Amino acid sequence: MKILVPVKRVIDYNVKVRVKPDQSGVELANVKMAMNPFDEIAVEQALRIKEAGGAEEIVLVSIGPAQSQETIRTGLAMGADRGIYIEAGQDVEPLAVAKLLKAVVDKEAPGLVLCGKQAIDGDCNQTGQMLSALLGWSQGTFASGIEIAGDTAKIIREVDGGLEHISISMPCVVTVDLRLNEPRYASLPNIMKAKKKPIDALDAADLGVDTAPRLTLVKVEEPEARQAGIKVASVTELVDKLKNEAKVI
Amino acid sequence: MSILVIVEHDNQAVNVATLNTIAAAKEIGGDLHLLVAGENCGSVASAAAALDGAGKVLCADSAEYGHNLAENLAPLVSGIAGDYSHILAPATTFGKNVMPRIAALCDVPQISDIIEVIDSDTFKRPIYAGNALATVKSGDDLKIITVRSTAFEAVADTGGSAAIDALSSGGDKGLSSYDKSELSSSERPELTSANIVVSGGRGMQDGANFTMLESVADKLGAAVGASRAAVDAGFVPNDYQVGQTGKVVAPELYLAVGISGAIQHLAGMKDSKVIVAINKDEEAPIFQVADYGLVADLFDAVPEFDKEI
Numbered sequence: 332m333k334i335l336v337p338v339k340r341v342i343d344y345n346v347k348v349r350v351k352p353d354q355s356g357v358e359l360a361n362v363k364m365a366m367n368p369f370d371e372i373a374v375e376q377a378l379r380i381k382e383a384g385g386a387e388e389i390v391l392v393s394i395g396p397a398q399s400q401e402t403i404r405t406g407l408a409m410g411a412d413r414g415i416y417i418e419a420g421q422d423v424e425p426l427a428v429a430k431l432l433k434a435v436v437d438k439e440a441p442g443l444v445l446c447g448k449q450a451i452d453g454d455c456n457q458t459g460q461m462l463s464a465l466l467g468w469s470q471g472t473f474a475s476g477i478e479i480a481g482d483t484a485k486i487i488r489e490v491d492g493g494l495e496h497i498s499i500s501m502p503c504v505v506t507v508d509l510r511l512n513e514p515r516y517a518s519l520p521n522i523m524k525a526k527k528k529p530i531d532a533l534d535a536a537d538l539g540v541d542t543a544p545r546l547t548l549v550k551v552e553e554p555e556a557r558q559a560g561i562k563v564a565s566v567t568e569l570v571d572k573l574k575n576e577a578k579v580i
Numbered sequence: 581m582s583i584l585v586i587v588e589h590d591n592q593a594v595n596v597a598t599l600n601t602i603a604a605a606k607e608i609g610g611d612l613h614l615l616v617a618g619e620n621c622g623s624v625a626s627a628a629a630a631l632d633g634a635g636k637v638l639c640a641d642s643a644e645y646g647h648n649l650a651e652n653l654a655p656l657v658s659g660i661a662g663d664y665s666h667i668l669a670p671a672t673t674f675g676k677n678v679m680p681r682i683a684a685l686c687d688v689p690q691i692s693d694i695i696e697v698i699d700s701d702t703f704k705r706p707i708y709a710g711n712a713l714a715t716v717k718s719g720d721d722l723k724i725i726t727v728r729s730t731a732f733e734a735v736a737d738t739g740g741s742a743a744i745d746a747l748s749s750g751g752d753k754g755l756s757s758y759d760k761s762e763l764s765s766s767e768r769p770e771l772t773s774a775n776i777v778v779s780g781g782r783g784m785q786d787g788a789n790f791t792m793l794e795s796v797a798d799k800l801g802a803a804v805g806a807s808r809a810a811v812d813a814g815f816v817p818n819d820y821q822v823g824q825t826g827k828v829v830a831p832e833l834y835l836a837v838g839i840s841g842a843i844q845h846l847a848g849m850k851d852s853k854v855i856v857a858i859n860k861d862e863e864a865p866i867f868q869v870a871d872y873g874l875v876a877d878l879f880d881a882v883p884e885f886d887k888e889i
């Protein structure tokens with residue numbers, strides 16, 4: 332089986348983002364970028380499946396500006412086998428990304444697509460489900476457990492009430508949640524090896540996908556800041572404030 | 581213009597997040613239809629018909645809808661999407677799972693997690709863990725939207741008297757099946773709709789220490805939440821996680837105990853009315869959003885707080 336893992340280059344999760352003064356978006360210049368943390372978990376899971384003998388090849392695909400190839404390189408250094416890069420702007424909408432991924436799946440015929448459950452920039456939480464719909468495949472979202480046996484995958488899902496266990500038919504799209512695994516760090520030898528692994532470029536237009544946005548971004552603004560509060564000196568003062576000032580208990 | 585709201589339920593009762601979603605639908609304006617798809621869900625359809633603003637209830641009662649499997653539910657909804665200008669569902673794990681599948685089947689983009697309706701085409705939604713708010717406008721005839729429940733006041737669950745129409749089922753697609761659930765059972769209020777939330781972080785050191793917070797929560801009628809670090813460490817189950825990638829809460833009072841206040845955690849609670857932080861590190865970022873901050877060791881402060889309330 333081949334596993335396809337889409338990876339996105341996003342602002343590093345530790346960076347406090349700033350809105351541009353002209354409200355056209357957030358500041359991306361000179362900001363630390365990294366692989367979307369959920370995608371790292373997806374890459375890690377693919378590696379574990381391969382290491383356990385459940386897959387022969389792991390292919391990464393990234394869609395975005397040229398530097399997205401560095402994100403692919405990061406995943407190759409973790410141990411993935413090769414990459415596919417599709418040039419596009421930073422803000423391709425999830426539906427267009429799903430269509431591009433579908434075109435890649437049609438070419439590559441993987442048995443499993445492992446996605447992060449959401450990208451921490453747009454916070455959309457859409458791409459994996461959309462891809463699954465376009466392919467007519469089954470979906471296992473927000474996975475904290477994946478077990479593949481023959482033509483079925485048993486998925487443990489993190490849902491609002493706790494955990495849900497489902498069985499889905501292969502091939503499938505699985506979107507991964509935080510508790511699935513802890514991604515490895517790339518070792519120095521693997522970083523060196525990754526430099527020689529191939530990254531093929533594909534063109535969105537050749538794939539027949541229109542990546543023009545369907546939604547108009549009217550503006551991006553800062554949320555209202557919270558008023559600074561006070562420090563209380565003791566538990567007694569805290570209880571008094573909550574009872575008599577805030578009147579919430 | 582007709583709007584369809586997909587009712588979230590467990591075949592027994594309507595999930596409250598649906599009531600917030602209906603509130604958003606009412607702001608958009610138009611004839612409101614409610615879809616109840618489930619198995620032996622007649623009582624849910626009746627309850628939905630009584631919801632404030634309900635114009636019509638569509639009920640698809642069949643085994644393949646019993647467990648909200650997206651592969652079965654999405655084609656049912658996309659099949660009737662032509663009748664609607666907007667299809668809404670709560671931005672819960674239910675809505676997040678099924679709505680993008682519907683959107684893709686309808687070939688329209690989805691607008692996730694809206695917090696404001698500007699007009700019938702234009703919506704505001706948080707991006708980057710709520711550190712920026714994007715206003716987006718759709719040019720499509722159909723809008724597929726998930727709604728952040730804390731941003732809209734729930735409608736009443738009475739006052740409506742809608743007709744219930746049966747919707748024929750689309751059959752089991754045979755792609756997926758439900759095995760079982762491990763649901764956290766609790767007598768406490770549901771996290772996302774509780775008036776008071778008491779949350780613990782890595783500073784709690786261990787799951788057993790959460791009994792301190794549970795005792796406070798029970799006195800205040802509060803729900804118990806947690807940071808990701810506390811969930812990852814196994815102190816509490818996953819459904820306790822508050823934050824960018826967990827649950828979003830906005831109670832009257834949020835008590836953060838032994839939580840540092842990472843961006844990802846703040847994303848899930850910074851719209852709470854009053855925030856209290858108890859942390860022994862006076863530099864902890866949580867104090868920047870706290871209305872009342874207490875610099876103290878939680879193992880002294882929490883038992884004392886418990887006694888004094």
Ligand SMILES: Cc1cc2nc3c(=O)[nH]c(=O)nc-3n(C[C@H](O)[C@H](O)[C@H](O)COP(=O)(O)OP(=O)(O)OC[C@H]3O[C@@H](n4cnc5c(N)ncnc54)[C@H](O)[C@@H]3O)c2cc1C
Pocket residue numbers: 344368369451780781782783784806807808809810821822823824825826827837838839840841842843844845848858859860861864876877878879
């Ligand atoms: C992709 C991604 C998604 C994420 N999603 C979420 C999310 O949804 N929700 C979330 O919460 N986090 C999320 N995180 C994690 C987040 O970045 C932080 O790591 C996490 O919130 C930290 O949890 P914490 O505050 O409990 O732990 P820490 O940051 O370790 O803080 C513990 C605090 O406890 C205090 N403390 C320790 N002992 C005591 C004591 N005895 N008395 C008083 N205070 C004490 C310390 O001073 C410290 O401030 C996410 C991270 C990533 C990368």
